[in-house]
Amino acid sequence: MxxxxxxxxxxxxxxxxxxxxxxxxLEWFLEMQLSGVEPDYVTIIAVLSSCANLGTLGLGLWVHRxxxxxxxxDNVQINNSLIDVYARCGCIEFSRQVFxxxxxxxxxxxxxxxxxFAMNGNAEEAIEFFKLMQIEGFKPDMVSFTGALxxxxxxxxxxxxxxxxxVIMSVHRISPRIEHYxxxxxxxxxxxxxxxxxxxxxxxxxxxxxxxxxxxxxxCRTYRNVNLAERLMNHLLxxxxxxxxxYVLLSNIYAAVGSWDxxxxxRKKIKDFGVQKKPGISxxxxxxxxxxxxxxxxxxxxxxxxxxxxxxxxxELRTSGYIPESNVGDLCEYx
Ligand SMILES: *[C@@H]1O[C@H](CO)[C@@H](O)[C@H](O)[C@H]1NC(C)=O
Numbered sequence: 622m623x624x625x626x627x628x629x630x631x632x633x634x635x636x637x638x639x640x641x642x643x644x645x646x647l648e649w650f651l652e653m654q655l656s657g658v659e660p661d662y663v664t665i666i667a668v669l670s671s672c673a674n675l676g677t678l679g680l681g682l683w684v685h686r687x688x689x690x691x692x693x694x695d696n697v698q699i700n701n702s703l704i705d706v707y708a709r710c711g712c713i714e715f716s717r718q719v720f721x722x723x724x725x726x727x728x729x730x731x732x733x734x735x736x737x738f739a740m741n742g743n744a745e746e747a748i749e750f751f752k753l754m755q756i757e758g759f760k761p762d763m764v765s766f767t768g769a770l771x772x773x774x775x776x777x778x779x780x781x782x783x784x785x786x787x788v789i790m791s792v793h794r795i796s797p798r799i800e801h802y803x804x805x806x807x808x809x810x811x812x813x814x815x816x817x818x819x820x821x822x823x824x825x826x827x828x829x830x831x832x833x834x835x836x837x838x839x840x841c842r843t844y845r846n847v848n849l850a851e852r853l854m855n856h857l858l859x860x861x862x863x864x865x866x867x868y869v870l871l872s873n874i875y876a877a878v879g880s881w882d883x884x885x886x887x888r889k890k891i892k893d894f895g896v897q898k899k900p901g902i903s904x905x906x907x908x909x910x911x912x913x914x915x916x917x918x919x920x921x922x923x924x925x926x927x928x929x930x931x932x933x934x935x936x937e938l939r940t941s942g943y944i945p946e947s948n949v950g951d952l953c954e955y956x
Contacts, residue, residue: 625656631664643671644911647680665693669702673709677906681706701729708737728759735768744776763798770804774811782808799825803833810840815849822856829856838870847883850874 622629630653637646650668653660660668665684672681685703688695700723707715720726720734731754738747751769754761761769766789773782786805789797802825809818818837822829834856841850850871857871868887875883904913914921921927 627658627661630658634664635667638667638670643674646671662693662696662699666698666702669706673706675904675911676710677911678710679906697725697727701733704733704737713737713741713743728762731759732764735765739768739772742775744772747772767800770801774804774808777812779808779812799827806833807836810837813844815840815846831860842874847874
């Protein structure tokens with residue numbers, strides 16, 4: 622294009638965001654900055670969405686300053702995105718500040734702060750804000766319920782969570798979604814009420830997905846309940862190769878209770894299915910640069926330093942008496 626305005630740049634940045642290529646979106650945003658074209662609020666929302674997904678606090682703060690300097694006209698959506706960025710970067714107090722200073726709030730603003738509190742472990746506040754939003758006349762939607770339910774399960778508030786789940790149907794007349802069933806399974810699982818968790822899984826109107834099965838399986842491990850884990854196996858098989866991480870979990874459960882045969886059977890199933898372990902990518906931002914890494918990664922330029930530091934930390938842990946969970950039976954994460 623001979624001429625590129627804010628709209629063209631924003632379309633490009635936004636396109637990368639839509640496809641989930643957040644790093645590239647940020648790279649093109651930097652190009653845009655270099656080209657001297659001023660971003661508008663649509664660009665800013667796209668950039669903030671990338672920041673939230675990558676956990677890039679530095680850039681988030683920079684954008685926030687840009688908004689405060691009135692170079693970008695602030696609006697509700699930008700503020701909602703800021704709440705989300707700070708929450709995902711673990712700075713929930715910043716989220717709270719943005720939320721409290723907002724003149725106009727929408728359901729999305731409330732959802733962002735509730736989910737933010739829930740995912741940062743501030744369960745009490747999540748529940749408090751869930752109640753507040755209703756006092757202020759906002760109708761909670763699917764997302765609000767998910768946030769509040771997740772908060773209940775993190776805080777171990779089983780009865781409160783179950784009541785909330787009831788309210789979704791009886792008061793709000795919405796049919797709960799799989800996320801909500803997942804939260805209830807998680808509620809029971811964390812409380813050690815594994816049979817009740819299984820009961821929910823077997824009676825929910827939709828097929829359980831790997832997240833739902835995963836929370837009960839994890840609890841089977843905590844409570845060393847191989848029997849129940851085996852009964853979950855059928856549900857796992859129905860999911861097919863997509864539930865690779867749960868196979869690993871199941872195999873670890875067997876190993877944890879010393880049933881090597883069971884562990885070997887599961888491992889063989891993993892092979893037969895051709896299950897590929899998808900590496901979970903983590904990312905960290907240092908000086909506005911995003912570094913991505915997976916388990917056992919040695920591709921980083923500073924890999925020597927990183928591993929030296931890891932060894933250092935392990936040594937410290939051991940000398941201060943921390944004994945690693947004995948995961949000799951775990952599938953090697955570094956394969
Ligand atoms: C957005 O948040 C800022 C504080 O960060 C506030 O001054 C502004 O009024 C908010 N805008 C709206 C539309 O709520």
